[in-house]
Amino acid sequence: MSQVTLPHTGGDAFTSPSAPGAGRGGLTWRVLIERREAAILIVAVALFVYFTVASANFLTVANLQNLSQFVGPVAVIGAGEVMLLVCAEVDLSAGTVFVFMPFVVYYANQDLGLPMLAAIVVAVIVAGLVGALNGIVTTSLNVPSFITTLGMLFALDGIMLVSSNAAQLTMPTSGTLSNVFGSYGWSEIIWSVVLVAIMYVVLNRTRFGMHTVAAGGNLVGASEAGVPVNRVKIWCFVLCSALSGLIGIVDATRITVLDPGNPGTQEMFYAIAAAVIGGTALTGGSGTVLGAFVGAVVLGVLFVGLTIVGISANAFVLILGVAILGAMIANVQLAKFAQKRRMPS
Amino acid sequence: MTTAALGADRPDPGPAGDVVLRTDGIAKHFGPVVALRGVDMHLRRGEVLGLVGDNGAGKSTLVKILCGYQRPDVGKMYVEGRQVHFRSVGDARAMGIETVYQDLALVPQLPVYKNLFLKREVVAGGRLGFLSDGKMRKLARQYLDDIKVNVPSVDAPVERLSGGQRQAIAVARATRSDVKILLLDEPLSAMGAKESALIIDLVRDLSKNRGVSIIVIDHNYAHIFELCDRINVIHQGVVSFDKRVEDTSLEELTNYMVSEYRQQIMSGRGARQTG
Numbered sequence: 001m002s003q004v005t006l007p008h009t010g011g012d013a014f015t016s017p018s019a020p021g022a023g024r025g026g027l028t029w030r031v032l033i034e035r036r037e038a039a040i041l042i043v044a045v046a047l048f049v050y051f052t053v054a055s056a057n058f059l060t061v062a063n064l065q066n067l068s069q070f071v072g073p074v075a076v077i078g079a080g081e082v083m084l085l086v087c088a089e090v091d092l093s094a095g096t097v098f099v100f101m102p103f104v105v106y107y108a109n110q111d112l113g114l115p116m117l118a119a120i121v122v123a124v125i126v127a128g129l130v131g132a133l134n135g136i137v138t139t140s141l142n143v144p145s146f147i148t149t150l151g152m153l154f155a156l157d158g159i160m161l162v163s164s165n166a167a168q169l170t171m172p173t174s175g176t177l178s179n180v181f182g183s184y185g186w187s188e189i190i191w192s193v194v195l196v197a198i199m200y201v202v203l204n205r206t207r208f209g210m211h212t213v214a215a216g217g218n219l220v221g222a223s224e225a226g227v228p229v230n231r232v233k234i235w236c237f238v239l240c241s242a243l244s245g246l247i248g249i250v251d252a253t254r255i256t257v258l259d260p261g262n263p264g265t266q267e268m269f270y271a272i273a274a275a276v277i278g279g280t281a282l283t284g285g286s287g288t289v290l291g292a293f294v295g296a297v298v299l300g301v302l303f304v305g306l307t308i309v310g311i312s313a314n315a316f317v318l319i320l321g322v323a324i325l326g327a328m329i330a331n332v333q334l335a336k337f338a339q340k341r342r343m344p345s
Numbered sequence: 346m347t348t349a350a351l352g353a354d355r356p357d358p359g360p361a362g363d364v365v366l367r368t369d370g371i372a373k374h375f376g377p378v379v380a381l382r383g384v385d386m387h388l389r390r391g392e393v394l395g396l397v398g399d400n401g402a403g404k405s406t407l408v409k410i411l412c413g414y415q416r417p418d419v420g421k422m423y424v425e426g427r428q429v430h431f432r433s434v435g436d437a438r439a440m441g442i443e444t445v446y447q448d449l450a451l452v453p454q455l456p457v458y459k460n461l462f463l464k465r466e467v468v469a470g471g472r473l474g475f476l477s478d479g480k481m482r483k484l485a486r487q488y489l490d491d492i493k494v495n496v497p498s499v500d501a502p503v504e505r506l507s508g509g510q511r512q513a514i515a516v517a518r519a520t521r522s523d524v525k526i527l528l529l530d531e532p533l534s535a536m537g538a539k540e541s542a543l544i545i546d547l548v549r550d551l552s553k554n555r556g557v558s559i560i561v562i563d564h565n566y567a568h569i570f571e572l573c574d575r576i577n578v579i580h581q582g583v584v585s586f587d588k589r590v591e592d593t594s595l596e597e598l599t600n601y602m603v604s605e606y607r608q609q610i611m612s613g614r615g616a617r618q619t620g
Contacts, residue, residue, distance in 0.1 A: 009596055063612065101476055205478075206474050206475055207466045207468050207474035208474060210459055210463075210466065213452065213454055214455065217452040217453055217455065218450070218451065218453065220450075221448060221450035221452060224414055224434065224436035224444070224448070224450040224451070225434070225450045226438065226464040227463065227464050240370050246512045284455040285452065285453065
């Protein structure tokens with residue numbers, strides 16, 4: 001029986017052990033190329049150090065809490081978006097779910113008289129159903145998710161405005177439960193760390209996560225191999241929506257004011273930006289939940305830091321734009337570069 | 346190697362009654378396009394059956410029906426004498442039918458070992474489905490060594506492998522489990538001579554020593570004669586030629602294909618398709 005020995009990759013400057021000084025340099029490069037979170041983590045730390053030096057007010061408990069409250073929702077919605085981006089879909093309605101589910105809690109508690117905990121559970125289930133609808137329309141009716149969820153964004157915004165008569169509401173409270181769900185200053189970041197950790201395990205360590213990558217990496221191939229790609233995608237929509245709704249309830253419990261004037265688009269765009277800056281490609285098949293978390297930290301540090309050093313928050317939007325473009329260009333170039341290293345032909 | 350030499354060491358396909366797979370009038374159309382008009386074919390235990398035919402003759406459609414990926418419009422299928430209705434690839438796999446698709450059905454971003462276990466994952470934690478990565482890595486390494494497939498690492502993403510390596514991984518995935526019937530849709534198309542030899546050896550070993558029944562689609566008639574015990578030609582959606590390799594020759598097959606093609610042109614393709 002003949003043994004097939006196929007050409008191994010390598011032999012170029014980065015992997016060849018004979019190249020002077022390639023050992024350390026090669027390893028660093030590999031880490032930066034293959035673990036995209038690593039590169040963005042360096043950026044996050046650098047920004048953090050910069051603002052700590054630039055302003056005495058940055059590294060204070062109050063400001064860190066402020067920062068954590070920015071990072072929390074962006075990281076959690078971002079984790080949901082990563083699941084969808086990995087299976088080559090997107091959810092533009094996640095931000096609207098985020099702002100609308102607190103209204104559902106209010107209606108269930110105040111109008112239907114359900115206890116708070118039950119009201120929260122109902123709202124998270126409603127969020128999941130919104131995701132299921134997004135997923136079913138996208139996979140069964142072959143509507144691109146960009147369009148499905150754009151429609152859902154406006155529809156939910158409309159329901160929110162009509163049902164509240166466009167008037168602000170006050171989030172109902174109930175003692176300890178409210179502390180767990182947002183009133184305690186650090187609860188938002190605790191929720192987000194826990195939820196992101198769970199999503200990390202789901203994406204990287206479970207059969208479902210593997211099937212999500214398969215559905216995004218090779219849709220036809222995955223279904224030929226027997227992966228129920230449509231069901232996997234629908235569950236990703238459900239997860240993204242439920243996560244957004246849950247963290248929306250936590251955020252609203254902290255702020256206490258429910259404002260139907262906010263359609264949630266900013267939260268959604270920040271979340272997708274965090275995912276992209278963190279190294280998740282829009283082409284499907286790869287993505288990192290931890291990267292999205294670090295991406296959210298970068299956005300948060302920039303947002304809070306610029307305000308503290310006295311630069312107008314308006315500049316933040318400009319920097320955000322440049323950061324997304326920069327991250328995308330780096331993503332594409334690094335992927336090309338990695339490809340070249342892999343295939344020295 | 347010559348065809349004659351290979352014919353000698355090929356196993357006896359067994360008594361005529363030992364049919365593991367049989368189809369009866371399988372038909373399938375996609376909109377106005379008729380892919381299959383009524384395929385009657387059979388496969389014996391341990392037999393290697395070659396399917397040849399023009400592009401668009403319906404070979405790949407037949408494979409996709411046999412493996413449960415698509416459902417026929419009409420017709421019956423029998424596995425080991427029992428009629429079956431596959432609703433999914435999983436149904437067919439449960440009966441020991443495995444497939445290597447023309448497009449290989451690999452996920453480029455996933456490592457070799459995860460591709461080998463795609464939809465056959467080793468998991469812990471019941472419905473939660475936590476991947477047992479260590480176990481899968483070890484089993485993958487073992488199996489690839491067994492069938493002498495060389496990859497840089499089972500952790501390497503498939504996108505880093507050469508075309509031949511990918512093909513070997515796809516074949517390895519189909520043969521690793523308890524396969525009874527193996528469907529190979531152009532398994533040698535992306536392979537060089539050395540890599541082809543690996544697959545050819547593997548196919549022979551499976552049919553001879555493990556009693557696996559195999560259907561091979563290939564455009565290369567030399568491959569077909571080297572690999573197969575029997576040849577079926579699919580022409581315009583039906584099996585129009587069925588001979589054991591020792592009862593035919595490369596010349597006869599080539600002449601047959603050419604004459605069928607001429608006839609088709611003379612009579613007009615459209616008329617035959619709808620007739």
